[in-house]
Amino acid sequence: MSLMAAVLVALTALRVNALRSFLAILGVIFGVAAVITTVSLAQGARDAVETRIASLGASTLNITAGSRARGGRPGGAGSGTPFSDADINALRTDLDFITAASGLVQSNVTAVVDGANWPTQMIGSNAEYTEVRDWTLAEGRMFNEGETQRASRLVVIGQTTARALFPSGGALGATIRVDSQPFEIIGVLGDLGAGAFGQDQNDILLAPVTTVRSRVTGFSRAGVRDPVQQVWVKIAPGVNMETATLELEDYLRVRRNVAPGGQDNFSIRNFADLIRAFNETQRVLGLLLASAGLITLLVGGIGIMNVMLVSVTERTREIGLRLAVGARRRDIRNQFLIESVVLCSAGGVIGLGVGVLVASAIESFGPALGLTGLAVSVDPSIALIAIGSAASIGILFGFYPAMRASRLDPIEALRHE
Amino acid sequence: MSAPLIRARGLTRVYKLGGGDVHALRGVDLDIARGEYCAIMGASGSGKSTFMNLLGALDRPSSGELVIDGEALQGKRPDELARFRNRAVGFVFQQFNLLPRTTALDNVALPLLYRGWSLKKRRERAEECLRMVGLAERMDHHPSQLSGGQQQRVAIARALSGEPSILLADEPTGALDSQTSEDVMDIFDQLNASGITLIIVTHEADVGARARRRITFRDGLVVEDLT
Numbered sequence: 001m002s003l004m005a006a007v008l009v010a011l012t013a014l015r016v017n018a019l020r021s022f023l024a025i026l027g028v029i030f031g032v033a034a035v036i037t038t039v040s041l042a043q044g045a046r047d048a049v050e051t052r053i054a055s056l057g058a059s060t061l062n063i064t065a066g067s068r069a070r071g072g073r074p075g076g077a078g079s080g081t082p083f084s085d086a087d088i089n090a091l092r093t094d095l096d097f098i099t100a101a102s103g104l105v106q107s108n109v110t111a112v113v114d115g116a117n118w119p120t121q122m123i124g125s126n127a128e129y130t131e132v133r134d135w136t137l138a139e140g141r142m143f144n145e146g147e148t149q150r151a152s153r154l155v156v157i158g159q160t161t162a163r164a165l166f167p168s169g170g171a172l173g174a175t176i177r178v179d180s181q182p183f184e185i186i187g188v189l190g191d192l193g194a195g196a197f198g199q200d201q202n203d204i205l206l207a208p209v210t211t212v213r214s215r216v217t218g219f220s221r222a223g224v225r226d227p228v229q230q231v232w233v234k235i236a237p238g239v240n241m242e243t244a245t246l247e248l249e250d251y252l253r254v255r256r257n258v259a260p261g262g263q264d265n266f267s268i269r270n271f272a273d274l275i276r277a278f279n280e281t282q283r284v285l286g287l288l289l290a291s292a293g294l295i296t297l298l299v300g301g302i303g304i305m306n307v308m309l310v311s312v313t314e315r316t317r318e319i320g321l322r323l324a325v326g327a328r329r330r331d332i333r334n335q336f337l338i339e340s341v342v343l344c345s346a347g348g349v350i351g352l353g354v355g356v357l358v359a360s361a362i363e364s365f366g367p368a369l370g371l372t373g374l375a376v377s378v379d380p381s382i383a384l385i386a387i388g389s390a391a392s393i394g395i396l397f398g399f400y401p402a403m404r405a406s407r408l409d410p411i412e413a414l415r416h417e
Numbered sequence: 418m419s420a421p422l423i424r425a426r427g428l429t430r431v432y433k434l435g436g437g438d439v440h441a442l443r444g445v446d447l448d449i450a451r452g453e454y455c456a457i458m459g460a461s462g463s464g465k466s467t468f469m470n471l472l473g474a475l476d477r478p479s480s481g482e483l484v485i486d487g488e489a490l491q492g493k494r495p496d497e498l499a500r501f502r503n504r505a506v507g508f509v510f511q512q513f514n515l516l517p518r519t520t521a522l523d524n525v526a527l528p529l530l531y532r533g534w535s536l537k538k539r540r541e542r543a544e545e546c547l548r549m550v551g552l553a554e555r556m557d558h559h560p561s562q563l564s565g566g567q568q569q570r571v572a573i574a575r576a577l578s579g580e581p582s583i584l585l586a587d588e589p590t591g592a593l594d595s596q597t598s599e600d601v602m603d604i605f606d607q608l609n610a611s612g613i614t615l616i617i618v619t620h621e622a623d624v625g626a627r628a629r630r631r632i633t634f635r636d637g638l639v640v641e642d643l644t
Contacts, residue, residue: 002533005530005536009530012519016517016518016519317514318516320514321514321516321527322527322531323475323499324473324475324502324508325502325503325508325527325528325531325575325579326499326500326502326503326504326528326531326532326579327499327531328495328496328499328500328531329495329496329499330496331531410475411470411475411476414475414510414514
């Protein structure tokens with residue numbers, strides 16, 4: 001009997017028992033839908049985290065002064081001799097794998113426009129800061145390095161800040177006051193999304209580091225001219241981050257007089273590590289969710305086996321007749337195996353549809369239910385895997401009933417009531 | 418005289434049951450020629466059904482020799498027996514054994530499915546066979562839409578579709594009323610008249626009376642063979 005004829009026989013048998021066929025595949029539908037939903041959510045979450053981390057900068061390094069021990073007691077991160085504007089310039093010129101560098105000082109401030117107050121964070125940086133962080137501007141421009149050196153009272157503001165202070169628009173060109181100092185708004189940042197830990201990166205005032213240091217925070221440290229709290233550098237594309245980090249460490253040890261074998265008085269944070277940690281977490285989470293779905297699929301498979309066994313018993317006389325008119329054992333086995341695979345594959349296709357629907361529904365209505373930050377991404381390969389695994393379930397759990405059917409004795413089967 | 422269509426020598430069949438061996442056939446010698454019309458008769462437990470199962474290649478003898486249409490059936494593997502049944506035997510059962518929710522046409526075409534014929538060829542042959550039993554206009558009906566006699570005629574058409582060497586009917590009128598039984602037996606008479614070898618297992622005397630040869634079984638042996 002040809003495969004085509006066998007599939008037709010199976011389809012006919014399934015159509016004849018349409019309701020039971022449908023009930024049989026419910027388990028598979030749920031299983032596949034669960035796999036699709038969870039994997040899509042996990043994939044969406046991974047995509048979202050990757051985007052967020054990319055906004056942190058995969059090729060970005062953050063350098064802070066290390067702790068300084070005072071009388072045997074560590075002073076905590078950043079308590080050591082701070083970096084300065086001079087360090088930034090030296091990094092820029094001495095290390096050719098650094099494409100952009102910026103100092104950073106920050107302060108919590110209250111911005112005032114026409115008597116309206118808005119508590120926010122002010123960051124002082126160099127002109128290259130937006131380049132280091134891969135930040136874009138929605139409108140206006142970033143201040144340049146000349147304006148930074150002149151300590152101009154210019155500011156670029158985040159989108160949340162712009163909405164809060166200028167609900168009806170018109171932020172660009174307006175003046176805001178911070179610590180009684182007037183700043184002219186020359187740019188509005190593009191959407192920076194949420195930070196790696198969920199904080200709103202869009203609520204920000206970005207001004208020249210010199211201006212913020214001298215007029216807002218008054219950040220100073222004895223013995224250090226033009227100090228900054230952090231240094232951000234961007235590594236040239238194609239340069240290995242680990243190599244770059246090692247070279248930067250060597251350079252900074254010399255520049256900051258670390259004795260050979262002594263403890264570093266600075267620390268470098270590499271966001272690639274963070275990305276790796278996130279990916280690992282996501283992978284584990286994805287595996288966990290997918291295995292929950294797989295268990296559902298297995299339970300669905302057991303349901304299929306049950307229904308197929310009932311079907312074999314119910315159709316014993318049919319099997320006997322088919323054997324009598326010349327069906328070989330393998331014809332009978334294949335008939336039931338094909339029924340099972342066709343059932344499960346249909347369940348896989350329906351489950352795929354249900355899974356995509358549920359995933360999209362979660363994405364659409366999740367925020368309304370307080371589930372924020374959910375994203376869904378249906379990968380075409382996932383769909384193939386889901387249907388493929390459903391068909392495999394059909395073979396796996398259909399095999400035993402099919403074998404039982406094919407082993408029936410024709411005389412006994414024909415006599416079966 | 419040419420070789421008989423069916424040749425049985427020293428045929429035995431022993432069933433192993435819990436208590437001990439049951440000797441259903443104890444050494445049957447029998448020749449049946451092509452074109453014969455035989456009734457196999459006997460009480461239940463006489464061995465006639467066992468003999469029928471052996472003739473239909475549904476079962477294998479415990480010992481002895483059974484040659485049908487030139488093929489020795491003893492020692493054949495199940496798949497070889499299946500191919501033999503498909504080629505050489507047409508079955509008619511007491512309970513018709515039609516596939517439910519399947520048209521008469523597709524029921525009749527079923528044996529040809531296992532012969533690997535195309536759908537078109539199968540249906541053409543099935544239609545031809547339904548016409549032979551006078552049911553050409555009912556070919557799209559399901560068994561539930563047919564009377565008992567019509568169902569048995571569909572079953573006969575199915576048995577004929579593969580052009581078998583022998584037609585085996587096991588109590589073919591057992592589930593029918595007397596008038597319908599007459600109609601079905603008339604079809605058998607016509608088929609035999611057209612040259613088909615017919616073997617009918619029955620315990621009904623009037624069915625047996627139509628056959629030209631009556632073979633009676635008792636306790637696993639042939640005790641009477643009348644022509």
